[in-house]
Amino acid sequence: MTDARKSGGSTVALRDIVVRYPGSDRNAVDHVDLDVPPGTLVVVLGPSGCGKSTLLRTINRLVPSESGTICVDAQDVRDFPATQLRRGIGYVIQAVGLFPHLTVAQNIAVVPQLLGWDRARIAERVEELLRLIQLDPQRYADRYPRELSGGEAQRVGVARALAARPRLLLMDEPFGAVDAIVRSALQDETVRLQRALGTTILFVTHDVDEALRIADRIVIMSAGRVVQYDTPLHVLGRPASPYVEELLDTKDAVRRLSLLRVRDAMRAKAVDGQSQRISVEATLREALSAMLDGADALEAIEDGRPIGRLAFDDVRRAIVEST
Amino acid sequence: MSELIPALRGHVLLSGASLAVALLLGIPLGAWIARSPRVREAALGLVGAARVVPSLAVLAIMIPLIGVGFAPALVALVLLAIPPIAINTDLGLRAVPHAILDAAAGIGMSERQIRSRVQWPLALPVVFTGVRTATVEVIASATLAAFIGGGGLGELIVNGLANNDVASLVRGAVGVGVLALAAEACLSLVERRWRGRWGTGAA
Numbered sequence: 149m150t151d152a153r154k155s156g157g158s159t160v161a162l163r164d165i166v167v168r169y170p171g172s173d174r175n176a177v178d179h180v181d182l183d184v185p186p187g188t189l190v191v192v193l194g195p196s197g198c199g200k201s202t203l204l205r206t207i208n209r210l211v212p213s214e215s216g217t218i219c220v221d222a223q224d225v226r227d228f229p230a231t232q233l234r235r236g237i238g239y240v241i242q243a244v245g246l247f248p249h250l251t252v253a254q255n256i257a258v259v260p261q262l263l264g265w266d267r268a269r270i271a272e273r274v275e276e277l278l279r280l281i282q283l284d285p286q287r288y289a290d291r292y293p294r295e296l297s298g299g300e301a302q303r304v305g306v307a308r309a310l311a312a313r314p315r316l317l318l319m320d321e322p323f324g325a326v327d328a329i330v331r332s333a334l335q336d337e338t339v340r341l342q343r344a345l346g347t348t349i350l351f352v353t354h355d356v357d358e359a360l361r362i363a364d365r366i367v368i369m370s371a372g373r374v375v376q377y378d379t380p381l382h383v384l385g386r387p388a389s390p391y392v393e394e395l396l397d398t399k400d401a402v403r404r405l406s407l408l409r410v411r412d413a414m415r416a417k418a419v420d421g422q423s424q425r426i427s428v429e430a431t432l433r434e435a436l437s438a439m440l441d442g443a444d445a446l447e448a449i450e451d452g453r454p455i456g457r458l459a460f461d462d463v464r465r466a467i468v469e470s471t
Numbered sequence: 472m473s474e475l476i477p478a479l480r481g482h483v484l485l486s487g488a489s490l491a492v493a494l495l496l497g498i499p500l501g502a503w504i505a506r507s508p509r510v511r512e513a514a515l516g517l518v519g520a521a522r523v524v525p526s527l528a529v530l531a532i533m534i535p536l537i538g539v540g541f542a543p544a545l546v547a548l549v550l551l552a553i554p555p556i557a558i559n560t561d562l563g564l565r566a567v568p569h570a571i572l573d574a575a576a577g578i579g580m581s582e583r584q585i586r587s588r589v590q591w592p593l594a595l596p597v598v599f600t601g602v603r604t605a606t607v608e609v610i611a612s613a614t615l616a617a618f619i620g621g622g623g624l625g626e627l628i629v630n631g632l633a634n635n636d637v638a639s640l641v642r643g644a645v646g647v648g649v650l651a652l653a654a655e656a657c658l659s660l661v662e663r664r665w666r667g668r669w670g671t672g673a674a
């Protein structure tokens with residue numbers, strides 16, 4: 149399948165970005181610097197109105213920045229016509245924004261059409277994408293958006309954004325409007341897609357669990373500024389300020405980890421004998437400390453013998469699932 | 472009976488021509504209104520004021536201005552048909568959810584593409600409803616055109632009144648009713664098929 153082929157991810161670099169909306173007395177985005185390595189899933193987290201959407205929308209130039217530069221793959225986004233830039237960057241929004249007068253297939257085909265692909269190639273791509281988002285092309289291609297469930301519509305929104313194989317995907321609270329069960333399925337699917345395609349993703353949310361669950365890195369914003377940009381492990385274990393601590397309720401997360409044991413979260417496989425050891429009876433809080441001190445993964449030891457492995461992914465799943 | 476067919480033809484011709492001109496003027500007018508809140512306010516005020524003037528009075532005003540016959544009747548009917556068309560065009564264009572227009576811009580459509588591929592297609596059903604309203608109003612009001620010599624089924628009614636010919640009067644009245652209902656039915660059918668599965672209006 150062509151989708152197994154990695155189209156790779158963009159590098160994104162923001163330098164000193166400032167956005168002020170007309171008539172406002174403060175900056176919606178206030179001197180933001182951000183470097184996103186290729187193929188990472190970066191979650192932008194913060195309370196309502198802190199400038200997350202604005203920041204995202206400066207990248208595809210839906211919002212002009214007053215000063216600063218934005219480079220995608222080392223090219224200034226202002227070097228292209230805005231339409232051309234946007235056709236190369238996937239964009240998914242909370243309200244889905246599917247075109248109600250077009251079928252699922254036609255919705256997905258919009259960007260390839262704008263790019264002038266031929267019909268056969270578009271049809272093939274649409275089918276491929278429907279399979280990728282796990283909707284049966286036979287059943288779904290000719291439906292209209294109002295004939296879809298909320299979760300299905302969101303997936304079609306993602307497929308539409310992926311249609312032209314963008315190396316960068318901007319997602320603005322894409323799963324805000326669906327219920328918790330569907331949301332966690334969509335989150336897992338996003339991570340799966342991201343791993344498979346190698347796409348760089350900037351993902352806006354104000355849901356802390358969502359951020360912890362999917363992020364490679366988390367950007368924490370407050371009043372237009374970035375207050376911490378780090379891995380979930382470090383954000384959780386070493387919050388940069390009381391604001392971050394409170395926003396993520398890190399104390400509560402750590403308290404919950406102290407109630408869980410390595411035994412409950414580890415995976416019974418892939419013992420390499422190289423990693424640092426920890427008792428299966430140790431708490432996840434202790435495991436987190438070891439990871440903060442530099443251990444990538446831990447070997448779980450019972451009666452002096454390694455029986456499993458614990459990585460940060462297992463710890464964060466435990467946090468999210470214990471809420 | 473022999474005068475029914477020409478009268479019907481005249482009625483359809485007058486109504487059709489009026490609607491065609493009203494579409495040509497009303498849709499661009501509605502699009503213009505949709506872009507500017509200030510223009511909208513002015514336009515709606517004007518329409519509101521115009522509404523209280525009865526069609527017959529409009530027709531009567533036409534006589535000193537452009538005389539009697541087909542042309543003044545057409546002008547009067549065009550004036551009557553423009554408001555529902557323009558208002559619904561404005562409504563339809565503005566009812567397209569912001570998120571959809573935002574998504575269209577976000578995936579790289581140019582402003583023209585957004586208008587032609589997203590905003591207008593989504594507004595059309597609402598515009599069409601305005602056209603339907605205008606059609607029925609024009610067909611009904613075209614009856615009055617006979618009073619200023621514009622022809623149509625109203626002539627049968629005018630003659631019937633003048634000659635005390637109840638049969639002619641009834642033919643004229645029933646003719647207008649049937650024509651209006653038929654037009655309404657046809658347009659509703661088109662509208663329903665058109666809206667099809669993708670839902671109602673821009674919602």
Ligand SMILES: Nc1ncnc2c1ncn2[C@@H]1O[C@H](COP(=O)(O)OP(=O)(O)OP(=O)(O)O)[C@@H](O)[C@H]1O
Nearest residue numbers: 169170172176195196197198199200201202203354
């Ligand atoms: N089009 C606009 N015109 C003027 N001000 C705006 C506009 N869009 C957003 N703002 C303001 O800019 C600030 C940041 O808004 P933004 O939408 O980026 O916040 P957000 O972090 O995405 O919030 P949410 O989580 O509620 O979506 C807010 O104070 C908001 O009121």
Ligand SMILES: [Mg+2]
Nearest residue numbers: 200201202320
């Ligand atoms: Mg937002």
